[in-house]
Amino acid sequence: MHNAAFAALGLDWCYVAFEVAPVSLRTAIAGAQAMNFSGLNLTVPHKLLALGLVDVLDESARAWGAVNTIRFEGQGDDGIWRPVTEFDAVDRGRPTQFRTHGFNTDAEGISRSLVEDLGVSLTGTRVFLLGAGGAGRAIALRLAFEGVRELFLTNRTASKAEEVAAEIHTRFPGVRVVVGYPTEPVDLLINATSLGLKPGDALPLDLARFSLSEVRAVYDAIYRPAVTPLIAVAQAAGCKTANGLGMLLHQGAKAFEIWTGCPAPVAVMRRALELNIYGR
Ligand SMILES: NC(=O)c1ccc[n+]([C@@H]2O[C@H](COP(=O)([O-])OP(=O)(O)OC[C@H]3O[C@@H](n4cnc5c(N)ncnc54)[C@H](OP(=O)(O)O)[C@@H]3O)[C@@H](O)[C@H]2O)c1
Known part of the structure; x- marks a missing residue:
């Protein structure tokens, strides 16, 4: 590019x-x-x-x-x-x-992509973020900086999600941050785990604990493949979707x-x- x-x-x-x-x-x-x-x-x-x-x-x-x-x-x-x-x-x-x-420039990349590709304006929204690795942490902090109202964080290694939540709590005290699955509908679900990169990867979330009918828009930070397993199930559930190409761009x-x-x-x-x- x-x-x-x-x-x-x-x-x-x-x-x-x-x-x-x-x-x-x-x-x-x-x-x-x-x-x-x-x-x-x-x-x-x-x-x-x-x-x-x-x-x-x-x-x-x-x-x-x-x-x-x-x-x-x-x-x-x-x-x-x-x-x-x-x-x-x-x-x-x-x-x-x-x-x-x-x-x-990574953090600005995600917010510009969310606006451009999903039409999501982050201020005041409720977001469910999967993953607290390098990308997940940067995305979480950027969402908090942009003024999301509530942020639900999960990560395979729960302690990493706890660390990110603690950092947000200190730096952005106006944001309610919860480690775990949401119990009510959210505006946006973001996958920042690497699940979906490889063929045959499992979904990055447990659909028995969170139904995609509870979310309007789904963003997968992965851009290759273009349609990840998460994007495929989200499209089938009628959600607006985008992959991570815009973030890279x-x-x-x-x-x-x-x-x-x-x-x-x-x-x-x-x-x-x-x-x-x-x-x-
Ligand atoms: N679109 C873009 O421009 C862009 C930019 C950066 C990254 N990304 C994408 O974002 C994803 C994460 O990248 P990263 O840099 O944050 O990598 P990372 O620091 O290595 O983090 C990987 C994340 O995936 C989780 N994970 C890995 N294998 C898993 C499994 N089998 N089950 C459940 N969770 C698993 C990790 O959980 P643990 O903490 O438990 O290991 C961690 O949350 C990648 O898919 C990457 O392609 C996209």
Whole structure:
């Protein structure tokens, strides 16, 4: 999606993937910086490690406790920090100092996708969230930040859901957070577990304890396959559904804007993702 976006904007940039062992993360970041990269995306398991490795944390990375985007910056003679790309594009001389700036675009990705793909406005809603891993925690905190009224959390390892609930309780005391299944209808059900990624995976919830007739909209953070077992049963139950493609898209669009300073061509990026992931 990034290469399609660079092409659409006529930018002579390129996005490439590298597999990096956690033990080499510090060296990999320094290497990319030395080679004049504009920035990086980081994924599992680097997002938490990077928190302690970048020079400056943006408010987004501090708030969500993870870094998924780094921008390399330089300090000019005037003392102002700018993206290193600006030093190449504009004749401002070479930077005298360099730094790494860490951001998080994942959290914004989920809320933009919920609005765009499901038409859900989160303020005042009741949400049932399955999963308290990396994605589940970020989604839970973002939902609380957006002002959901009640949040029901479940996770295979219950202690992780308890930890997330305690964090929400401290940071967002206005949100009622319950660890366990809802006993009344909810506005939105979100799957943030990895159940549904593999063929033959079980459903991420027990339908004997919660009926899909009790929910209006269902979001599955998984985007491959396009129709997960949860989405299939939710569609059969008449719920509005969306998969996680929009979440992937919007975290990428935000990162694109952080690196380039240009508005992301979101439609081009979505098209590139669909072609690449679904082949259509
Ligand atoms: N659309 C996007 O852009 C996007 C971005 C990030 C993640 N995701 C998706 O979100 C999901 C979670 O990713 P993550 O980064 O949070 O991974 P993670 O940190 O490894 O968390 C995995 C989650 O799945 C649960 N889980 C795994 N196997 C299970 C099983 N057999 N039964 C019940 N629960 C199980 C884990 O429970 P325990 O805590 O008990 O292990 C945990 O809640 C993945 O499917 C990933 O593809 C999508």
